[in-house]
Amino acid sequence: MEPYWELIERIIKESDIVLEILDARLIDLSRNEKVEELVKESGRPLIFVINKSDLISKEFLKSQIQKLEESGEVIYVSAKKAKSMRILFTAIKKIFKKHGKREVIERKIGDPKLKYREAKGEIVVGVLGYPNVGKSSLINALAHKKKVKVSKKAGTTHGIHWVKATDDIKLIDSPGVIPLTKDDETRYGLIGARDSERLKNPEVVAIALIKLFQKNNIKAFEDLYKIETKDKNTEEIIEEIAKKKNYMLKGERFDEHKTCSLIIRDWQHGKLKI
């Protein structure tokens, strides 16, 4: 196993509960199959924490969550809202009561009939998820203090960080998980796991984003760029934005690369809300 996954396994092993942080704007794309598989093998309970829910409408959320709710415990939060922290604490305590400490979970794996459950003492919560989904932001919000580094750039956290949130809850921050499947740049760009300027093909990601807005909320897109998109294809929409921003090259040509990078940056930084 690669060293990276060994680190993730270590975090899971040390945790009583694991949180998988997802991006509310692209729930399915921000799930990591490998992480979920490792958590399942460990027997630890998993809570899906849908973060950045301040960036989406209720309608959009409803269209996305059904499948996830069938897979386990789901909560919706925003690292920017105090109310979300109460929701998160309540969910952690409820799940802890139900499953108990990690030692008990491991004993249970060896003996599935074991009824004994010890849910006392400190709760250790492992926080996993792709780069930039807001793991460190949530940890700081839970601890009511800036204890770990947060930034707009993907790949901010390195190594493992232990953070005491309350007298009885300890959190483990981790670097964003990297998928084992082949390097899918569109997925990385869409979920913000790779910054716009590091993408080789921002055009492909920007087109995927425009299509996402065309399907769900084109008005939000039009309002941000102050353009009309009716009867226009993605290429024409990009050109329209380039003209508005005056991103032009020599001889009537527009700067497609720069315009696409702008769209992706606005999405990744939460200026484009769906």
Ligand SMILES: Nc1nc2c(ncn2[C@@H]2O[C@H](COP(=O)(O)OP(=O)(O)OP(=O)(O)O)[C@@H](O)[C@H]2O)c(=O)[nH]1
């Ligand atoms: N609008 C909004 N932005 C958020 C939320 N949570 C985090 N962010 C922003 O998302 C960016 C990434 O946040 P981090 O907490 O550094 O993300 P991370 O998952 O720890 O990222 P890595 O350490 O790179 O894996 C920052 O610009 C945060 O301000 C949220 O709930 N809503």
Ligand SMILES: [Mg+2]
């Ligand atoms: Mg981080």
